[in-house]
Amino acid sequence: MVSGTGRPLIGVTTYVETGARWGVWELDAALLPVGYPRLVQRAGGLAAMLPPDAPEHAAATVARLDGLVIAGGPDVEPVRYGAERDPRTGPPARERDAWELALADAALTAGIPLLGICRGMQLLNVALGGTLVQHLDGHAEIVGVFGRHPVKPVPGTLYADLVPEEMSVPTFHHQAVDRLGAGLIPSAHAADGTVEAVELASSGAGGWVLGVQWHPEMDEDLRVMRGLVRAAGR
Template sequence: MNTRNRRPRIGISTYREHASWGIWQLDAATLPATYVDCVAAAGGIALLLPPTGNASDVSDPSYAAETVAGLDGLVISGGPDVDPARYDEACHETTDAPREQRDAWELALLSAALERDLPVLAICRGAQLLNVLYGGSLIQHVEDHRGGVAVFGSTQVTLDPAALPGSILGPSVTASCYHHQAIARLGEGLAITGRAPDGRIEAVVASDRTFVVGVQWHPEQDRELRLFAAFVENAGKVVV
């Protein structure tokens, strides 16, 4: 339970894409509302953290550090593929075009959050990016982890009940998934705490941090409030 006089402030990274709504078609900072709703339902205040259009801002450690200084927790959201150049591999033919701004921004946010030992929940692309930050690599093409174009699939994840997130969710969970990439070489300092039936890595934790969890599935799509509540509760313990 958060014993402070305010709700934990949770930063959520966002897309920066060309989008349309109403009569408008513009570059926009966007995010599925499910992320915001889950943070709010878990007792936090959601603050959106889009990459700016200034390349020097998104890769500047001091800019990210100042941003993270105002937060109690960080969510790295799902989205397009991580640029394979980040883990020194050539681009597979199915890999998305690089989002260099977003990669740089989220890596800087993650680094700043880890430096402060802030609670981090890294979702889908976020888990992959966490692995890359720790020196790992990705499988660039995985079959059958989508339900179709813009349709979530479903997977059964076996979890270690003695470690996050299994200590919250139990030994297994049926989860929504939508990805065609996955963790390959595990980053040094991360531990595997969940796998899919095909053996793919589905959950990781940073062994040297209090609450840094990466999940390959989409708990926001499932409104898995147990995981969000535990994350926000830990954010409420951050000393300010």
């Protein structure tokens, strides 16, 4: 459903915050850090915000899109992957979990290109039956501060085709992929072995499904998002 401008429409999921303030207003709000739509736009796409909705509306929503980004955000509730909550796991965002899991399932079913960013990669893994490490010691200990570290691509993967060299990425997370979901393979690692990107093993054969643990919206490198936008344009 590429628009008449030739720029594919990329939906990006949003945060839901209570008591958000701007000007004289203090209201509940669906929010999205501006880095996400700007990254989509700079990569050649049109950005559409997707606030949480009833899960049964996910398929109809995805049908209107050319590509989907599941954005960063709060920890996925451990019950979603059959685990008890670690005390260091954040409070649940049940409405967002339900909506984004339904969106991921709809996108996978419809073959719509999908990019998961940080939480989005973790949620993709959970959607496919995988599990998460609920806390990595030494990660994201300084609240609100992005760090950087190198990630190394796995040769022969979709990610390696987009970014063939080791590169330093902006990161802020305290959880990680544990058991991989069905059909997923690792496509990048940190120096300590943490899985930093995942993709469907079939991604190179016509589908396009990629998750990255870092935050490309906080960086100047457009290659990952350009890969999504090109796939969406097809």
